[in-house]
Amino acid sequence: MHIALILSQPPGYSETFFKSKIKGLQDAGHQVSLFVYKDDPRFTDCKVLPMPKVHANPIRQFFATLGVIFGLLPYLKRVIRYVKLELKAGRELKQVFKYIYINATILKSDAEWLHFGFATLALQSEHVAKSIDAKMAVSLRGFDIAIYPLKHSGCYDRLWQLVDKVHTISDDLLLCAYNQGLSRNNAVAKITPAISMELFNTGAANKNFKTKPIKILTVGRLFWKKGVIDMLEALSILKKEKIDFEYQIIGEGEQKEEILFAIYQLGLENEVSLLGVKTPREVKELMEISHIYMQYSHSEGFCNAVLEAQAMGLLCIVSDAEGLSENIIDGETGWVVPKRQPRLLAKTLESVIELDDVIKNQFSERAKARVKQEFTLEQQQAKFVEFYN
The missing domain is CATH 3.40.50.2000 (Glycogen Phosphorylase B;)
Incomplete structure (x- = not known):
């Protein structure tokens, strides 16, 4: 199975949550790809595919857009499907073209699962999975569920309708998602963070609490x-x-x-x-x-x-x-x-x-x-x- 993870950037040296997940899936025989908005060449745990960059310089943006358009020509059926889904959802054509550019790398993927590592990363990409005949998963974490919706009411309404499975790291965050409109009929799995017991493992039988200060x-x-x-x-x-x-x-x-x-x-x-x-x-x-x-x-x-x-x-x-x-x-x-x-x-x-x-x-x-x-x-x-x- 080919599983694509979408993150803002590759996991850092201390982000064991994502790194251990990738290793575990690979050890189980799955192919894992990582789609990122900001690349880091030091990360080599799996294949990394950078998303198209948005340039401030209009000339650079013009040529970058041309490159994306030519790159998507072999995937025209997917692009058309994506446009129809977006327009049916009520998005303006100008927005749709912008989102095609942003999601171009994923639209060319053969992944069977798209998993957005944070709910906010799925915004503007809700229809991509359906366009490439993949299933969509999303993870609930602290900021994107407990804080972001306070400023952007209803931001996940479309996502909740389209997501195939939800991953939460705690019961409380799942409750927050329910309060924000996630259906209790949605498939959900709770998988908490974990740590390396090899590293964080004290050799002392008892901690010495007598020392001062x-x-x-x-x-x-x-x-x-x-x-x-x-x-x-x-x-x-x-x-x-x-x-x-x-x-x-x-x-x-x-x-x-x-x-x-x-x-x-x-x-x-x-x-x-x-x-x-x-x-x-x-x-x-x-x-x-x-x-x-x-x-x-x-x-x-x-x-x-x-x-x-x-x-x-x-x-x-x-x-x-x-x-x-x-x-x-x-x-x-x-x-x-x-x-x-x-x-x-x-x-x-x-x-x-x-x-x-x-x-x-x-x-x-x-x-x-x-x-x-x-x-x-x-x-x-x-x-x-x-x-x-």
Whole structure:
């Protein structure tokens, strides 16, 4: 079976979700192609086909359009079918020609499945699968289901009518899709993120929670939805309570300046460090010396970093945003705190820090065992093979 995945760009070195999926499908005997809007020659896990670029220079765009037109001539029947479907759906002819250009590479594909890795990527491409006699799948993730539709009401109405199968990474995101019009009769499969147990696997039987200061860690892009400011406000309360801690944040992003100012304004310059981007191995090394992991996001599809932290034996405190409350079992493998309540987060942090080391290790061991049992790459690969079969 030929399965085509559509992403904005090839998976990066740390994006194990897509890379393990591709490997699992290939190992099962399937052909996998990757269609991208931005190519990266370093990615060699499967065949990569760049989508046509839109050029600002009108002369370059003219010649690029001519090239696309000539390239589509052997596929004229598909193009005509696509035009008819688009016009029947009420799109203007000018829009249709634009979408033919954007989707030209896929229109030439012999794939039996088109799987859009994010729901937003399927917009403007809803009729391509039917035009090439393929089935269409789409994945539900945090931003495209929980946030994007807030600004673009009804954006997925056409997609829901045409999609053959939906992949969700959490029950909460699926509920969001139902609330946005997805029929409960649609075929759906839940396949959560997974991690490499070979890399994120602590050799220590028990984590040492006695060392001071308490080391707290967060991994994530410096972006508003990650709730970093709320975490800083909670930590400022801990500082007033004379609790000795160090807080490190791994990641970069557009909110960096605001976060740096908040650190200064809250008087946390000596306690908080922004470490920038780190490799998976460097993340593991920092997790090995940390005690608590925080992910107090406003919105979060699931979060691989929380799985990695649990596998490394950290005590995990997360918000109740989307998939996080499935990632952690509250009161058993970690703690789930309602979002946007820094004082409640501070209270939870303080109570966790004050726990007896025996109880801390019980939480740590339960979390490690659950991740090892339910969130391995091998399980994820098998579920994706089943998804297409």
